[in-house]
Amino acid sequence: xxxxxxxRVALVTGGSKGIGYGCAEALAEEGxxxxxxxxxxxxxxxxxxxxxxxxxEVLPVVxxxxxxxxxxxxxxxTIETFGHIDILVNNAGTVGAPGGLDDNTTQEWRExxxxxxxxxxxxxxxxxxxxxxxxxxRIINISSENGEQPYPDMMAYSASKGALNxxxxxxxxxxxxxxxxxxxxxxxxIETPLVNDMMTQMADEQGVSVDTVVRQFLEEExxxxxxxxxGTIEEVGRLVVFLASEHASFVTGSNYRxxxxxxxxx
Numbered sequence: 001x002x003x004x005x006x007x008r009v010a011l012v013t014g015g016s017k018g019i020g021y022g023c024a025e026a027l028a029e030e031g032x033x034x035x036x037x038x039x040x041x042x043x044x045x046x047x048x049x050x051x052x053x054x055x056x057e058v059l060p061v062v063x064x065x066x067x068x069x070x071x072x073x074x075x076x077x078t079i080e081t082f083g084h085i086d087i088l089v090n091n092a093g094t095v096g097a098p099g100g101l102d103d104n105t106t107q108e109w110r111e112x113x114x115x116x117x118x119x120x121x122x123x124x125x126x127x128x129x130x131x132x133x134x135x136x137x138r139i140i141n142i143s144s145e146n147g148e149q150p151y152p153d154m155m156a157y158s159a160s161k162g163a164l165n166x167x168x169x170x171x172x173x174x175x176x177x178x179x180x181x182x183x184x185x186x187x188x189x190i191e192t193p194l195v196n197d198m199m200t201q202m203a204d205e206q207g208v209s210v211d212t213v214v215r216q217f218l219e220e221e222x223x224x225x226x227x228x229x230x231g232t233i234e235e236v237g238r239l240v241v242f243l244a245s246e247h248a249s250f251v252t253g254s255n256y257r258x259x260x261x262x263x264x265x266x
Contacts, residue, residue: 003245006031009082010244011074011127013037013065013119014092016047018192019142019236023089026237027244028054032087035059035078057082065092065119066111075126084134087244088127090120091142093160100152109156116160121167128175137180138244141168142236143255145188149263161186165255172253181252183243188259189222190231226261 010027014020015036024034028051036051038044041062048060059081063070078085096112097104124139131137147165150158165184172182189195196210203213218225236258242248243256257263 001247003030003241003247005241005245008086008244009033009035009078009084010087010089011035011078011085012089012091013123016040016043018194019187019190019233020091021047022233022237023091023240024051025054026234026241027087028056028058030241031056033057033082035061035082037061037063037065037074039064065123066114068122071119071123071126075123079130085127085130086134086136087138087140088124089140089142089240090123092119093142095154095157098153100155104156112156113160113163117163117167120164124171128180131180132178135179137178139171139180139182140240140243141184143184143186145186145257145259145262147186148255148265169253176252181248183251183253184255185236185239185243186255186257186259187231187236188257188262189225190233190236192233195230222262224262224264225259229260231258231260
């Protein structure tokens with residue numbers, strides 16, 4: 001299937017590793033030029049070099065998305081380099097400290113929302129005018145199963161992702177007449193470097209294999225993942241490519257769960 005992304009430019013936040021890198025790579029494989037941002041220059045430059053192996057132009061920008069000036073610079077550098085931004089993948093985010101109502105301070109909640117929601121709002125507000133000029137755009141927010149199926153020991157994170165889902169739905173209605181489609185992708189228990197490190201640490205602490213820890217986690221923490229395994233970064237990236245393409249030209253305001261059946265609701 002030809003996704004016709006050769007002349008498109010994508011801006012992917014948190015694009016140096018994990019799901020963000022997977023999204024950037026999937027888009028690059030389809031010929032899309034890519035601007036990626038992250039806070040750590042060394043990791044970002046390494047990711048950019050890997051993405052260039054797909055024979056596309058890649059712009060790495062070191063940026064802290066909790067800083068409005070950095071967000072502005074990210075957009076300016078992307079426009080200066082490519083002339084337009086067709087696809088925005090809002091991936092950067094944080095899980096924050098685990099806990100319920102009495103475990104996290106209000107300041108911790110604010111800091112988590114600052115990246116998971118407010119940075120998305122600010123960046124999107126800066127990018128949308130360029131999409132309006134072209135009368136074409138794709139905005140894809142990377143959320144989480146927690147946005148629909150909140151967990152009490154991840155209360156702040158779940159609330160931030162629920163807010164992100166709501167923002168995406170409302171935005172899709174505002175910008176539809178401008179040719180801009182807005183959708184959400186909600187992964188669950190994906191094999192990212194962060195998750196793999198966590199599983200390895202737990203295996204070392206318990207003196208068992210990583211496979212054993214993964215099975216325990218699935219049984220105890222995510223029993224409703226009906227496929228009985230973690231998802232892969234590639235499975236998320238392929239969906240993002242579809243939503244970025246003309247093959248999804250009648251899809252907006254939707255939330256696609258890449259969760260192996262984890263979310264119990266319809």
